[in-house]
Amino acid sequence: MAPQANGTTNGNGADENNGSTVPEVNPPVDISIALHPNDSNAVPEILKGISSFGDAPSIDKDQTRLALLAKARDLVRALETPRETMIKHCWAQPGCYTAITSCYNLGVFSVLASDGGKPRKVTEIASILQTNSEVLTRLMKHIAAMGYIKETGNDEYAPTSFSKALTIPIIGDGYPCLAGGAHESCSKFPEYMAKANYATPTDVQAGPYQYAFNTKMNMFEYMQAHQPLGKQFNHHMGGYRQGRPSWMDSDFYPVEDRLIKDMENSSDAALLVDVGGSLGHDLQEFGRKYAQAPGRLILQDLPVVIDAIQQLDPKIERMNHDFHTEQPVKGARAYYMHSVLHDWPDNVCKSILKQLAAAMKPGYSKLLINENIIPDTGADWQATALDMMMITLFSSKERTRLNWCELLESPELGLKIVGIWSVQNGVESLIECELK
Ligand SMILES: C[S@@+](CC[C@H](N)C(=O)[O-])C[C@H]1O[C@@H](n2cnc3c(N)ncnc32)[C@H](O)[C@@H]1O
The missing domain is CATH 1.10.10.10 (Winged helix-like DNA-binding domain superfamily/Winged helix DNA-binding domain)
Incomplete structure (x- = not known):
C-alpha cells in the first residue's frame, strides 16, 4: 500500500508549512514526495552497476572499494524517502x-x-x-x-x-575534540551568516568560530588553551591522513628527481622544512621512505604543539616557529605545508607565503603545498566536507585550481607554480612552486 500523508488537510502540504519561515513554492510541493523513495527510477540502474562488480569484488583494491561504496551510497539515497x-x-x-x-x-x-x-x-x-x-x-x-x-x-x-x-587515539580523538572545540561553530553558522547578511566570512578574529565560542582566539589557540582539545586535535590530524595516497610515493611525485638529486651537500643543508607540521607525522613518513636522503629534516610548529611530541625519529629536528614571523631556515631545498593554507583566508596566506618566499633561494628552493584542489564538477564529499569545516571554523576555504593560481601567483609574492601533481579526486594534490 502506498504511504499516506498524515495530518494534511488538502494533500498539497500547505498545512505542514503553516507559519514557515522559508519562501513559498508555487505551486506548493505535495507532502507525498517526502514519503516515497528519493529516486525509485534510479534503483534498477544502480543495482545493475552494483552487480557488475560480481559476487566477490576485489575490495582490497582501493579504487574498486571506493567505486562500489559510491554505488552503495547511491542506492541508499535512492531508496530512502526524503522524510527518512x-x-x-x-x-x-x-x-x-x-x-x-x-x-x-x-x-x-x-x-x-x-x-x-x-x-x-x-x-x-x-x-x-x-x-x-x-x-x-x-x-x-x-x-x-x-x-x-x-x-x-x-x-x-x-x-x-x-x-x-x-x-586508537588518532582515530577516536576527533570525536571529543570536534565536539568540544568545533561543532558549536557549525551549529551557530546559519545564525552568524544571517546576521552577517550572508557576506563571505574572511575575518580570522571575528568570524563564525569567534561568534559561536564567544572568543577572540582562532580554533588552534582555543583548542590549545582548552586541553585536552589541543592534544586531541593533533591526534586527529594524524588520523585524517592515514591510508590515503601520499605525495611521497613514486607514483605520485618524483621525490628523487625533483628534490634529492640536486640537493646541496653541505652538512647544514636542509632538505625539507615542514611548516605547521603538527606532531611530525609527514616528516616521519618521509624519513622512513627516503632513509638515505641527505639533508636536514626540520619540523616547525607552535611551541605548544612541538612540546607535546612524545616520539619522533631522532633525525628530525624540532623547531618552535610561528609562521607569521620570519622563517629562520634559509635556502632549504623545500619548504612544505600540508593542510595549512586552507586554514587561512587569502590575505593571511599571503603574509605566511611572504615569509617563506623571503627565505627561498632563487633557482634552488621549492615550496611544496599539499592541499585539495576542488574540481569544477564532481567534487569529492571528503573535500567538500573539509570546505564546510574551513568556512565555519576558520573563515577560510578549500581552493579550486583558479583560487590556487590567483593566490600563489599573486604578484607581491614573486612565486610561480611549476607543476601540480594529482592522483585521485578527493586526495590532496602536490603543488610545487619556485621563485620567479
Ligand atoms: C590543519 S593542521 C595541519 C597539520 C599538519 N601539517 C598535517 O597535515 O597534519 C595546521 C597546523 O598549523 C599549526 N599552526 C597554526 N598556527 C600556527 C602558527 N602561527 N605558526 C605555526 N604553526 C601554526 C597548527 O598547530 C597545526 O599543527
Whole structure:
C-alpha cells in the first residue's frame, strides 16, 4: 500500500508549512514526495552497476572499494524517502555522534575491545567504568541501531572493526575534540551568516568560530588553551591522513628527481622544512621512505604543539616557529605545508607565503603545498566536507585550481607554480612552486 500523508488537510502540504519561515513554492510541493523513495527510477540502474562488480569484488583494491561504496551510497539515497533522510540528518547522525563521543570519553569502546572483544552486558560495562548504566543503555542502543557496535542480546554488545578502531587515539580523538572545540561553530553558522547578511566570512578574529565560542582566539589557540582539545586535535590530524595516497610515493611525485638529486651537500643543508607540521607525522613518513636522503629534516610548529611530541625519529629536528614571523631556515631545498593554507583566508596566506618566499633561494628552493584542489564538477564529499569545516571554523576555504593560481601567483609574492601533481579526486594534490 502506498504511504499516506498524515495530518494534511488538502494533500498539497500547505498545512505542514503553516507559519514557515522559508519562501513559498508555487505551486506548493505535495507532502507525498517526502514519503516515497528519493529516486525509485534510479534503483534498477544502480543495482545493475552494483552487480557488475560480481559476487566477490576485489575490495582490497582501493579504487574498486571506493567505486562500489559510491554505488552503495547511491542506492541508499535512492531508496530512502526524503522524510527518512531528514530524520537521519537531524536526529540519527547528530545523536550517533553524541552517543559515540560520550561512550568514547567514558572508555566504553576500550572495554568492548578488551578480552578478545567478547560480548558484554551494559551493566557489566557500567560496573567496570563505575558509571550510570541507565544512560549508557540508551547511548549504546542508538550506536548499535546505527550499526557501529554489534547487538548480541538484550542490552548486550560486541565491538565492530569501527568501534575497535576508535580505541586508537588518532582515530577516536576527533570525536571529543570536534565536539568540544568545533561543532558549536557549525551549529551557530546559519545564525552568524544571517546576521552577517550572508557576506563571505574572511575575518580570522571575528568570524563564525569567534561568534559561536564567544572568543577572540582562532580554533588552534582555543583548542590549545582548552586541553585536552589541543592534544586531541593533533591526534586527529594524524588520523585524517592515514591510508590515503601520499605525495611521497613514486607514483605520485618524483621525490628523487625533483628534490634529492640536486640537493646541496653541505652538512647544514636542509632538505625539507615542514611548516605547521603538527606532531611530525609527514616528516616521519618521509624519513622512513627516503632513509638515505641527505639533508636536514626540520619540523616547525607552535611551541605548544612541538612540546607535546612524545616520539619522533631522532633525525628530525624540532623547531618552535610561528609562521607569521620570519622563517629562520634559509635556502632549504623545500619548504612544505600540508593542510595549512586552507586554514587561512587569502590575505593571511599571503603574509605566511611572504615569509617563506623571503627565505627561498632563487633557482634552488621549492615550496611544496599539499592541499585539495576542488574540481569544477564532481567534487569529492571528503573535500567538500573539509570546505564546510574551513568556512565555519576558520573563515577560510578549500581552493579550486583558479583560487590556487590567483593566490600563489599573486604578484607581491614573486612565486610561480611549476607543476601540480594529482592522483585521485578527493586526495590532496602536490603543488610545487619556485621563485620567479
Ligand atoms: C590543519 S593542521 C595541519 C597539520 C599538519 N601539517 C598535517 O597535515 O597534519 C595546521 C597546523 O598549523 C599549526 N599552526 C597554526 N598556527 C600556527 C602558527 N602561527 N605558526 C605555526 N604553526 C601554526 C597548527 O598547530 C597545526 O599543527
